[in-house]
Amino acid sequence: MVNPFFKNHGPFKIVELIKILKLSDLKIDNDLEISDIKDLYSSKKGDITFFHSKKYKDLAQKTKASFCITTENLKDDISKNCIPIIVSNVLVSISIITSKFYPDSLLDNFDDKVDLINETKFKHSVKFGKNVLIGSNVSIGKNCSIGHNTIIEKNVSIDDNCSIGSNVVIRNSIIKKNIRILDNCIIGKHGFGFFPNKDKNIRYPHIGAVIIEDNCEIGCSATIDRGSLSNTVIGENTYLDNQVHIAHNVKIGKNSILAGQVGIAGSSILGENVKIGGQAGISGHLKIGNNVEIGGGSGVIKDIPDNSKVMGYPAKNFRDFLKDNR
């Protein structure tokens, strides 16, 4: 997992973390300091991790984390070198701990540290419109242009030969080479991820970025949300039409085409050379193979293997769709 942008506010003493989880019964050695929260695979000694589903059992047995948030049922599958912290809801607890380490990733208040671009170092290197605003930790390559009223908030890297339209807002994003982002796009805001909770939902932090690979085009009024614990990725030479919505953690392979008003729900992974007709939707957490064609208006609610052509709601093999609708 890449987290290039959000500042780690740790380390925190383990007792402090246990306190904010309201686990008053838990007795833990006072002095240990925790550096970071990471997943089972990438965490190291001194980190806290989490284990919430049997399918990660193998990873849990090998984790190098010092502590692991988990449940009573799962705790025996954790590495003997890692101390389990038993909670009732693992995801809510992670959310609380991640917010402690990365508080800036929780809310997307407007960036009040921006400057007018002609008061920045980009004054001479970038072609820009009126009223363009630039936040901190922004880099912009050669031969780029940025349209009127566009706001590049903090934590944005734009590589060479990019054209950003007018009225665009970008934050927490890596925009590579030769990319065109058209007017009114919103890129890099936190995903629509939270724990429903009566009277006051619990937000969870989104410490991922949006990564747009070389040669992409992003149509007008598209929204691309950044990931929670991973990144949202648009592959090389992939084109998005107007009013497309890409949710958090989605990955789209290269050479893909998404027509107008398409929506991809959170955490779905699309292969390369995927073609999606207008207004089609893809549910969350699905895997769409390479060279898949999805007809306009389709609703995809299960995985689609490589080289398939599907259409319908729910989407089915294209020939079956035609046959069933003769």
Added chain:
Amino acid sequence: MVNPFFKNHGPFKIVELIKILKLSDLKIDNDLEISDIKDLYSSKKGDITFFHSKKYKDLAQKTKASFCITTENLKDDISKNCIPIIVSNVLVSISIITSKFYPDSLLDNFDDKVDLINETKFKHSVKFGKNVLIGSNVSIGKNCSIGHNTIIEKNVSIDDNCSIGSNVVIRNSIIKKNIRILDNCIIGKHGFGFFPNKDKNIRYPHIGAVIIEDNCEIGCSATIDRGSLSNTVIGENTYLDNQVHIAHNVKIGKNSILAGQVGIAGSSILGENVKIGGQAGISGHLKIGNNVEIGGGSGVIKDIPDNSKVMGYPAKNFRDFLKDNR
């Protein structure tokens, strides 16, 4: 019906109203003044009301209005104290009369009375970005922030702890506490309501407001239209994802979740704790119960009772949907 914002340009003499309805044959006592136009239930002596469907017969018999716009067929069901005004099309006539009383509610020309926020009383009490504009009759509570280029047009009340993003336009709206409105939202414009008419449609006035209750989140590029003769209401702790469209007069109960690109057509009423998957649509004038789950991509075209789970187009019981699509 709450009409907190639009100025009543009345009273008008009844003869004047009859004149603009082009009812030259109608003879009416000249001197009566009409204060307001209201529905059958809330109108009082001195008001004009309307009666266009048999299902409101009971209310018509009890109305306290002095005049009632209605048809030849319906006129005998009106209270004896109320003088019927017979027209060929009740709704078009109401539209004309409402426009007379509330001309400002008909068109949403841009608000040319705004000031830059640093020239207003909010200069010190609100955290704000560049180029923020504030209209007349605006109140903003404690601990609020407003992003760059956002326009708070006239008739907006924002309560404490609200975060408004960048490039947002709000008018004729009541935004309560702890609300987050993300970038590019348009809130409070008139609904898509008019009478189709060859060569030149007849707009009808929208004198309702948008009311957003405590703890809501409104995603990027959402549009929420204000009501015509009632308000559009988003219940407490309800979250809307990106690119959601809420039409005029819609009411959504508390603790609801609407995923990306969902659309709710005019005047539908949703209960509490309703969960709607991405791209689903709900037709107008429907009643969706409490604790209803609507699958992504569904098209709902009839009422849904409490505690149901539906999916499909047209949406049906979720088990039937699965069975029919095996």
Added chain:
Amino acid sequence: MVNPFFKNHGPFKIVELIKILKLSDLKIDNDLEISDIKDLYSSKKGDITFFHSKKYKDLAQKTKASFCITTENLKDDISKNCIPIIVSNVLVSISIITSKFYPDSLLDNFDDKVDLINETKFKHSVKFGKNVLIGSNVSIGKNCSIGHNTIIEKNVSIDDNCSIGSNVVIRNSIIKKNIRILDNCIIGKHGFGFFPNKDKNIRYPHIGAVIIEDNCEIGCSATIDRGSLSNTVIGENTYLDNQVHIAHNVKIGKNSILAGQVGIAGSSILGENVKIGGQAGISGHLKIGNNVEIGGGSGVIKDIPDNSKVMGYPAKNFRDFLKDNR
């Protein structure tokens, strides 16, 4: 075909055009100059045209163009006065040649030649908000208003009595009389047209305009793309609701109504008095007749004859839809 806006950078010698098509084997008389690229019907002596499908055979036999880009298979159907230029992919070749004549139509970089409206001749004749920008070759009629932060880029004609909202971007468009364009619309950007090509798609030029006829209303956050080799046209007194997407080359007849989030794919032609419910989609290159009603959520994938009422996905006769979904 109307191309009111894009500058023709020709004439070019035919040898030069052949060179950029990389047809090194082709021997052509050196001295001929080509004035323009046009379709088979409208091209004249001195123009280059193209012929890529048998269905245009009759036009090919009568074309007055001096040269015609075509394939080995089709070349014998071309007028004897017109010299065929044989290529492997006609559309890609046209794209290259059109880009040569009209390079400004290929990319929509932001217009850096705009001025604040109060520094233009419109200072006294137009009612305008803060931060309104006006490009070159713009005309604005009497009694118009333009909202805050709106950008009228180059090549826009706005006739009398128009109201443009805030945060709007318009380019390459003809806006006729009494038109209302609401907040956040993007009108006149190039269509989503290109030739998919591994690692780097090939864009094709869009030299058409958007034409909006008298008395239309365009809802918030709508996107209307300009045409490629023809115009995108919204007929008189047609109303679009919020978040509607109209792709390139689409033509919509007069007195039509498109509800929220409707999408029309490229090159479809809609008749007069067409009513389309919310979220419905129409595939590309279809013909929808006069007086057609399309139910909300429908997906139209074939032509619809006059006076039909359809619903469903794929859309079918409304009675069949009801019967099949009882």
